[in-house]
Amino acid sequence: MSAIDRLAEDFARLPGIGRKTAIRLVFHLMKRPKEEALRLSGSIREVADTIRPCERCGNFAESDLCEICSNPGRDTSLLCVVEEAYDVGAIERTGQFRGVFHVLGGRLSPLDGVGPEELSIPRLLDRVGSDAISEVIVATNASVEGEATAVYLENTIRPLGVKVTRLARGIPVGSDLEYVDGTTIAEALAGRREM
Amino acid sequence: MGVITTSAILLRSFNYSETSKVLRFFTRDHGVMAVMAKGSRKSHGRYGGSIETFVTGELTAYVRPTRDLQTLKDFSATRPRRPLAAHVLRFAGASILAEVALEHSGEGPAPEIFERLNHGLDAVEVVDEPELLATLLREVWGLVADLGYHPVLDPCVQCGRALEAGEMGRFDFGGGGVRCAQCAEDGPGPRLGPNARRQLRQMLDADPSVQVSHPRAHLRLLENFVTYHLAGSRPLRTFKFLADLLGQDDSGTLERM
Ligand SMILES: [Zn+2]
Ligand SMILES: [Zn+2]
Numbered sequence: 001m002s003a004i005d006r007l008a009e010d011f012a013r014l015p016g017i018g019r020k021t022a023i024r025l026v027f028h029l030m031k032r033p034k035e036e037a038l039r040l041s042g043s044i045r046e047v048a049d050t051i052r053p054c055e056r057c058g059n060f061a062e063s064d065l066c067e068i069c070s071n072p073g074r075d076t077s078l079l080c081v082v083e084e085a086y087d088v089g090a091i092e093r094t095g096q097f098r099g100v101f102h103v104l105g106g107r108l109s110p111l112d113g114v115g116p117e118e119l120s121i122p123r124l125l126d127r128v129g130s131d132a133i134s135e136v137i138v139a140t141n142a143s144v145e146g147e148a149t150a151v152y153l154e155n156t157i158r159p160l161g162v163k164v165t166r167l168a169r170g171i172p173v174g175s176d177l178e179y180v181d182g183t184t185i186a187e188a189l190a191g192r193r194e195m
Numbered sequence: 196m197g198v199i200t201t202s203a204i205l206l207r208s209f210n211y212s213e214t215s216k217v218l219r220f221f222t223r224d225h226g227v228m229a230v231m232a233k234g235s236r237k238s239h240g241r242y243g244g245s246i247e248t249f250v251t252g253e254l255t256a257y258v259r260p261t262r263d264l265q266t267l268k269d270f271s272a273t274r275p276r277r278p279l280a281a282h283v284l285r286f287a288g289a290s291i292l293a294e295v296a297l298e299h300s301g302e303g304p305a306p307e308i309f310e311r312l313n314h315g316l317d318a319v320e321v322v323d324e325p326e327l328l329a330t331l332l333r334e335v336w337g338l339v340a341d342l343g344y345h346p347v348l349d350p351c352v353q354c355g356r357a358l359e360a361g362e363m364g365r366f367d368f369g370g371g372g373v374r375c376a377q378c379a380e381d382g383p384g385p386r387l388g389p390n391a392r393r394q395l396r397q398m399l400d401a402d403p404s405v406q407v408s409h410p411r412a413h414l415r416l417l418e419n420f421v422t423y424h425l426a427g428s429r430p431l432r433t434f435k436f437l438a439d440l441l442g443q444d445d446s447g448t449l450e451r452m
Contacts, residue, residue: 015213108283110290110436111207117439144248147280155283176236 004030056127058103058120059088068092068100075099077134081124081153083107083141087177091139094186099137102127107140107149116152124153128162135163137192141176154195165192196259198268201225203254204312205246205270206293210236218246218267219297220254223309226301230256232267245272249279249289249316274313279320287437288319288331294433295338298425308341328410333398335417340399344424347372348396354378361389366416368423385416411441 001009004026011022029037053059054066061067068074068088078099082088085103104119116122128136138153140146154164168191177185201224208218215233222228235246245252251274257266279289292315299308315334322330339345350357352370354377365379366372366387373392374382387395390408395416397405407413418434 108286108436110287110433111294112209113432113435115436115439144277144280144286147277148283148286151281151286152283179236 053085053103057101058085058105058123059101060085073098077132078137079127079131079133079135080137080139082139082177083146083149084178087139090177090180090182091185091189094182094189096186096189104140104149107143107145108152109145116156119149121153121156125156125160128157128160133162135165137189138164138166138195139177139189143176150195158195164195166195167192196257198255199224199258200253200255202251202273202309203228203270204251204296204309204316205248206297208232208246208248216246217264218270221293221296221299221305221309221312222254223306224304226299226303226305226308227297228254228256228265229263230254230265230267232270235267242267242270245270245275247272247275247277249276249293250274251276251313251316274317276316276320279316282324284324284327284437284440285319287433287440288327289316290433291331291335291431291437292316292319292338294431295335295342295421295425298421299342308338311338311341328414329405329407332407332410332413332417333401333403333405335421336395336398337401339417339421339425342425344371344420345399346395346420348392348399349373351375351378353382358392363388364392366420368419371424385419387416411438414438 008019008022008026011017011025012019017025029040050062051060054061054069055064056069057066059066059068075098079102080091080097080099081102081104082091083104083106088101088103091097102120102124104121104124106114106119108114108116108119127133136153136157138150140149150166157164167188201222203220203222206219206221208216211217211231214236215231216235218230218232220228220230232242232246235242250272252270252272254270255268257268259265276289279285292312296308296312299305315338318330318334319327351364351374352367352372353374356375358364358373358375362376363379364373364375364387365382366384367374367382368384373387379386391413394405394407394413398407414434414437418431422428422430
C-alpha cells in the first residue's frame with residue numbers, strides 16, 4: 001500500500017469522513033506547504049502523548065488535573081455528572097455552569113455487561129462522601145439507559161444527604177447531549193429539578 | 196431489495212458512526228433482525244423519540260435476504276416503555292427478557308415469542324414492586340419455554356419414574372430437568388425440593404397466583420438453565436446485573452422448599 005493510500009485509509013476511519021473526502025484531504029495536504037502537514041502531524045502527536053483522564057473527574061486533561069478541576073474559580077460544591085468526557089464540552093459551551101464535573105465513562109447497560117462497577121460510580125460516591133458537595137446535577141443522556149443511570153445515582157446519592165437534580169425536560173427524548181444545541185442545554189440546566 | 200413491515204420490539208442499539216446506529220429488534224414476522232438506522236443519532240433525527248430500548252412499534256425496513264444487516268425505513272412507537280427507565284430493578288428485568296429473546300435464532304415468523312416478550316415487558320413495567328421478581332421469573336421461564344427449552348419436571352429425566360408429591364429431587368441441567376431421589380444421589384446440579392418444583396411448574400404454566408418463596412435462588416436456577424441451554428455456556432450479562440443490584444445477602448437454596 002502506498003503512503004497516500006495509508007493516510008487516506010487513516011482519515012477514512014475518522015467519524016464523518018468517507019473515502020472520497022479522505023482522498024481529497026490527502027491531496028489538499030500535498031498541495032499545501034510541507035510545514036502545514038508537519039504541524040498537523042505534530043498536533044496529533046501532542047494530543048496522543050499528553051491527553052489523559054483527569055485524576056479527579058475523568059475529563060480530558062493535559063496534566064494530573066483537568067483545566068476545570070485546577071481552576072480555583074469553579075464552585076466545587078456543585079457537581080455535574082455526565083456519561084462521557086465530550087459531554088463536558090457540550091455543557092461548557094453553554095457558558096452557564098460554574099461547578100465541576102464527574103465523568104462516568106458510559107451508562108448502565110445490562111446487555112453490554114455495564115454495571116455500576118464498570119463505571120466510575122464508586123469514585124463518584126467517594127467524592128460525594130468526602131468533598132463538600134451540596135448538589136449533584138445528573139446530566140446523563142435522555143435515553144432509557146441514561147435515565148436508568150440517573151435513577152440509580154439518585155437512589156445511591158440521596159441517602160448520603162446530598163441534593164440530586166436532573167436536567168429539565170427539553171432535551172429531546174432519546175438524544176445524546178453531544179448533539180443538543182447549547183441554548184437547549186443551558187435552558188435544561190437552568191430549569192433543573194430535584195429528582 | 197424488498198420492503199417489509201412488521202411489529203417489532205427494539206432490544207439493543209449501538210452507535211455505528213457519528214450519525215448512525217445499528218438496532219437489533221425482535222420482530223413478529225422475522226425473528227431477531229439487525230437494522231442500520233442512518234441519521235438516528237442526531238437530536239430531532241428522522242425517527243424522533245421512538246428509537247428507544249424496549250419500545251414496541253411498527254418497523255419498516257429495506258431488506259436484502261442475503262444480508263445480515265438491513266436498512267431502516269421507519270419505526271413508529273405503538274407502545275413506549277419510558278417507565279421502565281424510572282425503576283432500576285424493572286430496567287434490569289426487562290434487560291433479562293431482551294437478552295434471552297436475542298438468543299432466538301429462527302428467521303421465520305415467531306408470533307408466540309413476540310407476544311410473550313411484549314407481554315413480559317408490560318408485566319415487568321406495571322407489576323407492584325413486591326411481585327416484581329416472581330413476575331419476572333414467570334415471564335422469563337415462559338419465554339424460555341416458547342424458545343423451545345421447556346424443562347422436564349416429571350417424570351425423572353434419568354430413569355423415567357414419576358416423582359412422588361413430597362420427593363426431593365435434583366435439577367440436572369445437562370439432562371434438561373429434574374431427577375428423582377434415587378437418581379439424584381450422585382447426580383449433578385442443585386437439589387430441588389417439592390415446593391420449589393411445584394412453584395417452577397406454576398411459573399412454566401404462567402400461573403399468575405404463583406408465590407415464589409426464594410426468588411433469588413430461583414433466579415440462579417433460571418440463570419444456570421439459560422446459560423447451559425440457550426447461551427452455549429456463555430454467561431448472560433443481564434442476570435449478573437440484576438444479582439448485583441439485589442446484593443449477595445440471600446443464601447437461600449431450593450432444597451428445603
Ligand atoms: Zn477534572
Ligand atoms: Zn430417576
